[in-house]
Amino acid sequence: MGRHSCSVKQKLRKGLWSPEEDEKLHTFITRFGVGCWSSVPKLAGLQRCGKSCRLRWINYLRPDLKRGMFSQEEEDLIITLHKALGNRWAQIATQLPGRTDNEIKNFWNSCLKKKLTKQGIDPNTHMPVPEIEVKKEKEYADSVSPQILQTKGLPNLWNSTDIDHQDYHLMQIPIQSLNGNLFAKQVYDPLFLSEFQTSIDSNGYSPNFLSQDLIQGSPIVNPNSYGFNSMPNLTTFDRQNNTDYSECSSSRNNNNMVENGSTFCWEAENKLESMFQFQFSGIQIEETKPGLMQNQNSGDFCGYQMGSLPQELIGGNLDVFHEM
């Protein structure tokens, strides 16, 4: 829509956040909660765009963030959820308390993908790579009948069994399309394509893969309730191969505010958490204020601060945003 990117605006800082900026943002959000992100920089005295502030809060300053290594359970859960949801990191993150979509995405791209590949599992399909190759070959062999090879002229496009893979190549249709259920239906039926797109997401995942728990959107408290039994036991697999799972999940910098040696100390700020009265797994949000809570999803923190702030601060918050 021709909207200006926040980076285009003048005088706005970019890049890494300084401890002072963190402190300003944290103090402001802690005191007034989250209202309108675009107004936060101005009100907090930051030379940043609102988008940048939002990201910094969500990915780094949020008091409930879990830091450090991903546990084995978390890794298993990410793999399971990725199998079901694909690259929907935000949805995956809602099932991992204290983890951000960005963190999970980075972890997936930098570590889990490689581990799965190492184990001979295609990280995109979650299928064993050799199995896929075998399947492809089998499909190819099945589809190439002598009759078809002898066919002159165009194949019957309305009968997918009349089309072999060579035909697809000639028509510049990606061979990947041949995997899955596509062959079971009329490939060129536009209505079918539409149906296909709605039933299978961009990563090729069908919602049918979703477990009952996921469909119902119930928060997963116990990873074991998520069908790990049917998962490849990556723990034993890797440990048997003397692979340390934690190596990739360890944060080199540990991203601990204390380590910044700055004026801002999470340990010292822990007391602030009591203000929030927020418990993730048990999902305990104290008296949410209708109208102030933008989103009560477990992974969204836009509103919980305000619901638990002292009354005078809530009032202050409203005042602040009414000034705009």
Next chain:
DNA sequence: AAACGGACCAACCGCTCACAG
């Protein structure tokens, strides 16, 4: 010790969606 390359991760960018006017 210096150069190089890979790994990691914070942050940015561009897009879509929802909603208000």
Next chain:
DNA sequence: ACTGTGAGCGGTTGGTCCGTT
């Protein structure tokens, strides 16, 4: 119905660190 704006999401980039040569 249309338009503008803000929020949220996923992909990508760029800086930093660390191990290797």
